[in-house]
Amino acid sequence: MRDLGQIIKGSVTVQRPQRIHVNVAATDLLSTVHSLKLSGFNQLTLLTAVDWIDEQQFEVVYLLYSRTEKVVAIVKARIPRGDPEVETIEDLYPNAHKYEVELTEMFGIKVRGNADSGKPFLLENWQDLPPMRKDFDSIKYAGEHYEARHKEVTSD
Amino acid sequence: MTREYELNIGPNHPGIPGNFSLHLELEGDTIVRANGDSGYLHRAFEKLMEHRLYLQNLGLIPRICVPEPDINEAAYAMAIEELMGVEVPERAKFIRTIILEAARAESYLLDVGGFAATLGLYTLMQWATGDRDYMVDIFAKLTGARIYHMFIWPGGVRRDVPAGFEEDILGWVNYMKGKLSDYDGVFFKNSMFLHRSKGIAVITREEALSMGVTGPNLKAVGVAQDVRKDEPYAAYPYLEFEIPTMTEGDAWARTIVRRLELEMSLNLIEQAVRKMPKGPVMAKMPNPFKWYVPKGDAYARVESSRGEYGFYFVSDGGPKPYRVSVRGVSMAHMYPLAEKLLIGQKLSDASQILNSLGICPPEIDR
Numbered sequence: 001m002r003d004l005g006q007i008i009k010g011s012v013t014v015q016r017p018q019r020i021h022v023n024v025a026a027t028d029l030l031s032t033v034h035s036l037k038l039s040g041f042n043q044l045t046l047l048t049a050v051d052w053i054d055e056q057q058f059e060v061v062y063l064l065y066s067r068t069e070k071v072v073a074i075v076k077a078r079i080p081r082g083d084p085e086v087e088t089i090e091d092l093y094p095n096a097h098k099y100e101v102e103l104t105e106m107f108g109i110k111v112r113g114n115a116d117s118g119k120p121f122l123l124e125n126w127q128d129l130p131p132m133r134k135d136f137d138s139i140k141y142a143g144e145h146y147e148a149r150h151k152e153v154t155s156d
Numbered sequence: 157m158t159r160e161y162e163l164n165i166g167p168n169h170p171g172i173p174g175n176f177s178l179h180l181e182l183e184g185d186t187i188v189r190a191n192g193d194s195g196y197l198h199r200a201f202e203k204l205m206e207h208r209l210y211l212q213n214l215g216l217i218p219r220i221c222v223p224e225p226d227i228n229e230a231a232y233a234m235a236i237e238e239l240m241g242v243e244v245p246e247r248a249k250f251i252r253t254i255i256l257e258a259a260r261a262e263s264y265l266l267d268v269g270g271f272a273a274t275l276g277l278y279t280l281m282q283w284a285t286g287d288r289d290y291m292v293d294i295f296a297k298l299t300g301a302r303i304y305h306m307f308i309w310p311g312g313v314r315r316d317v318p319a320g321f322e323e324d325i326l327g328w329v330n331y332m333k334g335k336l337s338d339y340d341g342v343f344f345k346n347s348m349f350l351h352r353s354k355g356i357a358v359i360t361r362e363e364a365l366s367m368g369v370t371g372p373n374l375k376a377v378g379v380a381q382d383v384r385k386d387e388p389y390a391a392y393p394y395l396e397f398e399i400p401t402m403t404e405g406d407a408w409a410r411t412i413v414r415r416l417e418l419e420m421s422l423n424l425i426e427q428a429v430r431k432m433p434k435g436p437v438m439a440k441m442p443n444p445f446k447w448y449v450p451k452g453d454a455y456a457r458v459e460s461s462r463g464e465y466g467f468y469f470v471s472d473g474g475p476k477p478y479r480v481s482v483r484g485v486s487m488a489h490m491y492p493l494a495e496k497l498l499i500g501q502k503l504s505d506a507s508q509i510l511n512s513l514g515i516c517p518p519e520i521d522r
Contacts, residue, residue: 016238018387019455044368044488046455048481050470063455063468063483067365067379070386072455074468095368098491122195122521131203138203 007035010077022075029077030087033062037092040066041073044089047099049107053134056081058109062089079109088113106132160188165506167196174222176517178510182503190498190506192490198521205480210236210310211444213477218304220482221519224263226255227460228467228482229308234389234456235469236310239449242439246391248312250432253391254325255307256458257421257428258295261332262288263461264418267514271411272343274508275352280343287335294324310447312438322429329422336419344415353408357497357509360405368488371463372417373513375401376409383459395427407512414514417461448475460485462514484519491520 004012010024010032024032041064050059055078062075079086088111090097100111101121108130111117120126129136166177175196181189201220205213217232218225230252237244244252269284292302298321299305299314307314343349359369361377374381380399384392400416402409441447451473457466463485470479494513498506 015452015454021453042365043370045457045464045466046468046481046483048468050479061468061481063466067381072457074453074455093368094366094492095488098487120195122198124195131200134206138200138207 004036004039007039008032018071020071020073022073024075024077026077026079026086029060029075030089032075033064033089033092036064036073036075040068041071043067044093044096044099045072047089047096047103049103049109049132051081051107051132051134052078053081058084058107060086060103060109084109086111088117090114104130106130108133159183163503164193167193174517176515176520178498178506180498180503180506185503187498187501187503187506190495192495194490194517194520196521197518199518201522202480202482205477207476209445209475210447210449210477213480214306214309215304218306220522221460221484221516222303223266223516224259224461225304226259226308227458227465229306230256230390231456231458231465231467232469232480233308233310234458235454235467236447236449238454238456239452239469239471240310240447241450242311242441244312244439245436246433247316247435248437248439249391250394250428251313251317251437252308253395253428254425254432255298255305255313256390257424258291258325260461261418261421261425262291264414264421267414267461267511268339268343268411268418271508271511272349274511275349277343277346277348280339283335283339283342287332290328290331294321294328297321297324309438309444311441312436314438316437322432325425326429329425332422333419336415339415344412349411350408352505352508353411353512354404354406356407356505357501357512358404358406359493359497363493363496364405367493369463369493370488371460371485371514372410372413373463373489373493375399375413377405378403383457383464387457389458391428391431394431395424397424407509410512410514414461446475448473449477457483462486462489462516465519482519482522484516484522486513486515486517486520489513490515 009028013021043065045063045065048061057078058081059076059078064073100114101116103109104117105121160181160183163180167175177193179191179193180187217228220228265284265288269281272280296302299307359377364374364377378401380401382399397420402413449471453470455468457464465485466483468481472478
């Protein structure tokens with residue numbers, strides 16, 4: 001764990017025991033994940049993204065776990081919000097595949113190298129903005145696509 | 157000449173709790189290819205949570221995975237406590253542990269009962285569902301709700317335990333311990349169960365370690381990984397327990413690990429009730445309608461009956477979470493593990509293989 005500062009190009013902070021937060025530039029993301037895997041972080045726990053719409057950026061987040069050190073590394077990288085793209089990590093972590101499909105579906109972040117990126121996963125015939133984006137208005141969508149609920153009649 | 161054909165199982169309940177569909181390609185009754193089809197239970201929890209106050213979300217999160225709702229409350233509370241820097245009172249930690257272990261035991265009862273049912277052994281399913289219901293009644297007395305308790309709050313637990321709670325729950329633990337030998341006789345030592353599960357859908361250690369597998373599925377290949385030991389939360393540091401493991405990695409080993417864990421949960425409840433200190437059950441918290449969680453991100457994880465369950469939490473300092481991402485355990489167990497394990501198996505075993513992996517579709521869809 002001590003040498004992590006040397007192998008990672010970005011900043012490494014320890015928020016509490018057993019957690020490290022790693023912030024890297026998008027260009028160093030793949031190499032960082034690769035080096036972490038080589039230093040024992042061999043479980044992909046979660047892969048997700050955060051939409052920082054005010055800054056016009058997406059933040060992709062990879063949670064990697066080291067079984068020997070019992071530490072979760074939270075690896076974060078910012079990418080521009082317009083035409084977002086990341087590289088796949090499914091060769092390193094096979095369970096990343098579906099997470100990446102979900103990333104494309106929910107945020108519209110394309111994943112280079114993932115053959116299924118862009119295919120539907122949870123949604124069917126989705127034509128709208130990717131729903132987890134902050135500018136997707138779920139109330140407006142519901143109003144346009146679903147009938148209003150009938151007023152409940154009670155006999156109380 | 158062999159002919160391949162396609163078959164959909166589901167989306168109504170292919171032997172596991174919740175709607176989920178399997179698209180199979182078969183040759184005779186041997187599975188050649190399997191593709192999971194999720195989305196029937198997508199209720200947009202993560203999006204909904206961004207639009208609700210921290211307090212309102214407490215009513216939402218237990219519904220992410222039905223058989224064991226309390227893990228959601230615990231992970232959600234732990235993430236908020238980390239960001240707010242709140243220390244939970246000792247008594248609340250023990251009450252949380254009792255709740256979490258009782259919920260785990262309930263979940264295992266449904267799991268093994270469901271597994272037995274997919275093999276046509278309905279007796280165990282009836283027994284397990286009935287025995288679980290006694291605990292559901294105790295939960296109703298403790299929390300006011302049978303299934304979705306909303307009892308674990310950021311800062312502690314909602315109320316202290318009612319009078320007579322200790323006797324109630326120890327009574328159930330004793331009753332369950334007595335029933336386990338009956339369970340063994342009717343199911344775990346039943347030759348039909350052995351024939352249908354031994355050597356079926358074997359996970360190798362390498363596969364399990366590379367695919368993010370956790371919980372009983374990982375313990376069944378001999379890896380004693382458990383959040384309760386690796387990153388002790390609630391009252392687990394004060395309790396004595398050993399993580400059960402097997403080495404075979406097949407459906408049988410996974411089910412036996414669940415059986416051993418069920419017994420361990422009962423022991424943990426007993427220990428926690430006996431060691432529970434007196435004192436307050438809630439830390440000093442601001443008015444829940446005005447919680448402003450400091451800016452930052454945190455990942456809180458707990459051990460569920462299926463493996464590592466967690467909440468990745470981002471706050472921008474406002475009254476609502478900025479982003480919540482749920483680590484549903486089954487995501488790693490279904491994709492790509494189950495799709496791979498099903499290849500080469502018989503059609504009649506498909507449901508029980510999914511069941512032996514403990515897959516819970518609602519936590520994949522969220």
